[in-house]
Amino acid sequence: MRAMRERKNPKIRKNKVYFRIFGTALSIVLIAVFINGCTNEVLKDETVADPNLNVSIAETFPANQADTVVINPVIAVTFKSAASTSDVSASTLILKEGTIPVTGTVTTSGKTINFTPSTDLKPETDYTATIKSPKSSNHDSGEHSWSFRTGKHRQNNSLSVVSVTPLKSAIEVATNVKPTVTFNQEMTSSMTKLVTISLWQGTTAVIGTLTFSGKTATFSPTNALSAKLVYTGKVVFGTKSSSDDDDEDDDNNKSASTYTWSFTTVGSGPDVTLPTVLSVVPTNNASAIALNSKITVTFSEAMNSTTINTTSFTLKQGSTNVAGTVAYSGTSASFTPSSALAANTIYTGTITTGAKDAAGNAIASNYTWSFTTAPTAPVDVTPPTVISVLPTNNATNVGANTHPTVTFSEAMNTTTINTTSFTLKQGSTNVAGTVAYSGTSASFTPSSALAANTVYTGTITTGAKDAAGNAIASNYTWSFTTAPTAPVISFATEVLPILQSKCMPCHGATSPTAGISITNYTTVSKLSNSQIDNSSMYPKMGVTAAEQATIKAWIAAGRLNN
Template identity: 35%
Template sequence: MGKHINGFTVFMALLIAGILAGCGVETANIADTVRPVVTSTTPAQGATGVSLTPPITATFSKPMTASTLNAATFLLSGPGGASIAGVVSYTAGNNTATFTPASALALNTTYLATITTGAQDTASPANSLAVNYLWTFTTAPAPTPPTVISTVPVNGATNVPVSQLLTATFSTAMNAATINTSTFTVTAAGVPIAGAVTYSATGNIATFAPSVALPNSTTLVATISTGAQNTAGTSLAATYTWTFTTVPPLTPPTVISTVPANGATSVAVGQAVSATFSTAMNAATINGATFALQSPGGTAVGGTVTYAAATNTATFTPAANLAYGTTYIATITTGAQNVAGTPLASAYSWSFTTAASPAPPTVISTVPANGATGVLLTQAISATFSTTMNAATINGGTYVLKSPGGTAVGGTVTYVAATNTATFTPTANLAYGTTYIATITTGAQNAAGTPLASAYTWSFTTAASPAPPTVISTVPANGATGVLLTQPVSATFSTAMNASTLNSAT
């Protein structure tokens, strides 16, 4: 739309000036009367999809006087002629004036830019534009707002688990900073449900994780507000809500039987303790924290807990035998849950009492008998018990033989289960005429693990040393005379002799 001065006038003026100069005629200053024109603009005339913060420029055909390019000569107006505020600057190097709007332009709006005839070049006298220069451009359309394209649970869902995570999937990538507990909320009868909100860029999914189980049989409202924005900063066009209803309360599991039964007596000290439930349980919730056994005074009994899904049975196996004649209390807490996540309505406890301590084993006979005398030096020492013993407890530590002064006699200990008999066999013959003391300590236990009530001791004395052999006669007799030169010489002893000791040396 800009208007241009005919270039022919300029050409003729230059031609005349050249002719006069060639003829030696003194030249005259010829005024620059060429009017400036706008040669290009940004945005271009009729441009569309223009950003909201564009540089709006006009480039002129010749240098301009900067002071004439200002808010009065470079104008921008919107629909209805509304003036747009901005700052005007001029760059002499490229003859370009720039209008910078004071704020972002509106979306999908056509604007009119104007350079008025008040804009002048640098000639003297100055030349202005012949007519106002006008051009239009249109800004980009409003971006498509993000939408929620799916939810979990779906709108109107029923029988939703009380542990349900809530998710909303968006149509486009969202600004994670705008997906939070302020923009993604859940309420029950208007009361906010506490929870944590996260956003996964993979899939454009926002997740609300309730801090506690949702209330049963309740209709809840989930809301994504317009504060949620996509990565371009565009908000949802309107708040998005959906509703769902949780499952009714579930019947809590119960303990239907126990071993031992509640109040049981004479329970074996090695008894495992078990509880059978009315329904399948979550094995991860059946453990040492939810199944405990306590002795009097509340002392916890050590043990391991297992769960058999086939029978819905939890078992506590003590790490060691229980104490005799003791009342124990077993407890299953409300931490135990069924597979649906429902806990016991209340802790379940039962008690039982172990069997009384059995009679301790006793020594019913010994060889030699207590107080025996004349005992052979090679005698094995044995003790017979009133009941079957634990062979591992019958050893050199629990069965000892000592000589006078308390010196231990070396030997080996064996146990014969068929006769309940323990035997101490000395490594060497015992000494003549010596009193020995045999002891079986309380470390000796029967097969049930019950020890002797007290150490058992007995004593015996070995045979006295026998009289030495004597020579009772000789041939020839002592002092005999006239003995033949070939007479054998013999000696007769008072007792049998060890032949190996009768030789040329003795």
């Protein structure tokens, strides 16, 4: 049909020739763009200042982390203007797939060093490029590496995506965002025909307009995006223009690959997240659990309290439901059995899919866990014992105001520790007093001071019993002797003479040293104990040990004026 049209209309054939000539010229231009793009591709405003390198890098191609890179790229590094030609020519540029070097040719041009692989790179494969700088007078040799991933396409125009906004996998993106795509080349009117850019929410295309400026394409949605939803941007390479309908056109610019990225908008969209059980008490497979335990479940979010009940939260012993009540607060639910659990028994807790969050989302599946209660406690048949007493048995010189104390081997039944089971006697006469009990100790407080130099006997009878009702095996008795009556020290006849002979030379009535006068009881009574009983002054004043003892005894007796 096409041949017949050309024979009938020579003008068509002539135009066809012109179109082929134009197409050839366009191909040459695109090849030139490819060579120029491969040697000068950059991610603008991203100067590499790696401290390991002697000279800073101005730009690289492909950019670090670039995706869907053509499989026939020319790897390029352009140094900043401070780099000398010798620095560039002495540098080394290598390419690796993992740890495997890629063979190719290295060339330099001005501030740029290029690496051209010997064959096409593998599609959809990660590669790492490394530029190594030479040694200088001030630095050892250094290196800088960056990575990129190839796509599936091989295009002579080498058009690829350098960066996008919002960033890939970005979250909390404003709903009035205008996504952008930055390419590695200026997007001329002819180049814009090589790509199709669209934005999708699921399988629904977002309506909007597309504009180009320099290397950047901007998609402006007609309406604001919906809140808290995932959107996907798509860049399809190689789309033909509507005028390219010749069957014999060059195949280089036909669709070969698609670049996609996604982001999530900000805001509070519908809650579709299923709640989960975060923790349980007792934990799964726990053992020796107390028979009066309350079973607790904590969820990942606030739940609808009306769905947390004895139907959605159950406790079973085998196939038998345990009776109890369910309470819910915050993000936690608790099951309280109506009676104590059986000893040494396995119980299974279950949260069913009837448990739902505030948005009505149920847990994905029933959540179950088990635990084992503690064995039955052994019966206590061990009688308590007295393990210590104060004063100790046969103690002497015990103070008249002492409070005899008894410590038992275990906690006792407090009602059995009283003045009947705990007595203090002087001979056969009971001493009046009160008994107190705390922890594992009991104390007897006499109603008045004990007599001096007298033997007293304490007794714990078999009426004293432990919490299990076990009494001590037999009465426990012990004795102690109080101290003799202390002699009375006279101030007038014993203390004052010592002070007058040893202290008054410095502390008399006239100009006493440090203002301290000790001429009589009135002046002495105004002094503190440490001023009277001053051990540092005794050697200076020649106070003997016996005299010191007399002063101390007078002070201990209350510093009487006698």
